[in-house]
Amino acid sequence: MAKRLVDLRAEAVEELVKINNIKDLDSWKIRFLGKKSKLAQILHSLAKLPIEERREVGAQANKVKMALESSLAEKRNTLQEASLLSSLQQDKLDVTLPGRPVSSGHIHPITQTLEEISDILRNMGFQIVEGPDVEWDYYNFEALNIPQWHPARDMFASLWIDTSGKDSRLLRTHTSPTQIRVMEKTRPPIRVIAPGRVYRYEATDATHESMFYQIEGLAIDKNVTMANLKDTLFELCYSLFGKEIRIRFRCDYFPFVEPGVEVAIECLSCHGSGCRICNYSGWLEILGAGMVHPDVLRRANINPDIYSGFAFGLGIERIPMLRYGVDDIRLFYRNDLRFLQQF
Ligand code: PHE
Numbered sequence: 001m002a003k004r005l006v007d008l009r010a011e012a013v014e015e016l017v018k019i020n021n022i023k024d025l026d027s028w029k030i031r032f033l034g035k036k037s038k039l040a041q042i043l044h045s046l047a048k049l050p051i052e053e054r055r056e057v058g059a060q061a062n063k064v065k066m067a068l069e070s071s072l073a074e075k076r077n078t079l080q081e082a083s084l085l086s087s088l089q090q091d092k093l094d095v096t097l098p099g100r101p102v103s104s105g106h107i108h109p110i111t112q113t114l115e116e117i118s119d120i121l122r123n124m125g126f127q128i129v130e131g132p133d134v135e136w137d138y139y140n141f142e143a144l145n146i147p148q149w150h151p152a153r154d155m156f157a158s159l160w161i162d163t164s165g166k167d168s169r170l171l172r173t174h175t176s177p178t179q180i181r182v183m184e185k186t187r188p189p190i191r192v193i194a195p196g197r198v199y200r201y202e203a204t205d206a207t208h209e210s211m212f213y214q215i216e217g218l219a220i221d222k223n224v225t226m227a228n229l230k231d232t233l234f235e236l237c238y239s240l241f242g243k244e245i246r247i248r249f250r251c252d253y254f255p256f257v258e259p260g261v262e263v264a265i266e267c268l269s270c271h272g273s274g275c276r277i278c279n280y281s282g283w284l285e286i287l288g289a290g291m292v293h294p295d296v297l298r299r300a301n302i303n304p305d306i307y308s309g310f311a312f313g314l315g316i317e318r319i320p321m322l323r324y325g326v327d328d329i330r331l332f333y334r335n336d337l338r339f340l341q342q343f
Helices: 002-018 022-033 038-048 051-090 109-123 151-155 177-185 226-241 294-299 318-324 329-333
Strands: 134-136 159-162 169-171 190-199 211-221 247-252 257-266 283-292 308-315
Touching: 002 022, 002 038, 002 051, 022 038, 022 051, 038 051, 109 190, 109 211, 109 226, 109 318, 177 190, 177 211, 177 294, 211 226, 211 283, 226 247, 226 257, 226 283, 226 308, 247 283, 257 308, 283 294, 283 318
Parallel strands: none
Antiparallel strands: 134 169, 159 169, 190 211, 211 308, 247 257, 257 283, 283 308
């Protein structure tokens, strides 16, 4: 029995040395230390031996078992280390390589312009407010002196959401409805600007988009006059285009102002002599404005005998187009980084 144990140990060790992967190691374990191994059989048969022999052989068998178990653990360690080492060598990582550049985004040219104009007007004391893009017929038209039958509705090719009479809703065609929302909620003195998106049902081309931006301005107080409007708008143009710019102020018609004006600046490209950009007129129209119509004030419960006000609405896209010589408004909304990264 003792000899069998010695042989068994020698055989196991000899086999173990040959092993070079975990899978073979597992079968080795089953073969030499498993439930059906020779060692297990020996341990099992101990019970049948006389007590003297049992003690001696038992001790020896246990020694063999422990020796094999510790050899197994050692071998497993060696194999695991070797496999880790080889996988590290295969997936080599060069930590000295330069990183991939992460390009940081920046502010869209239209947003930059909106922020610049808002800053100028904020410094004059205007407060920023916002209105919804989806607007009621009432705010977009009715309250602005444009009833259902009014031909001025044709000035605004509208995108309707539903057209059920008084409750009709549309994508606002201008930022002027914000005027009414502010007048309803606030008492004069009022001095606000409302930047935002507006929508028109129009075929797009180099100078027309179906969605674009405006900034609305509204000031209401006692003794507000056309001179205040003119001063505010001239100041805004000087800040945007420089003190040298020539500005034209002339009559125009909008149902919600009286009198109404249209403001143009001298063409930045030809300085007034006439070119393709200004349609050979020398002038570029940039905004509509006027004194708030007494009926509009009255409808919002502001007494026109005590208060007066001015309003203006400025298109945004025109300004970066003129400044940077962008000849197609659609470029702003195509998300082409080659274009946008220039600003
Ligand atoms: N809302 C007008 C437009 O979009 C512009 C405007 C605003 C005119 C305020 C007068 C006063 O054409």
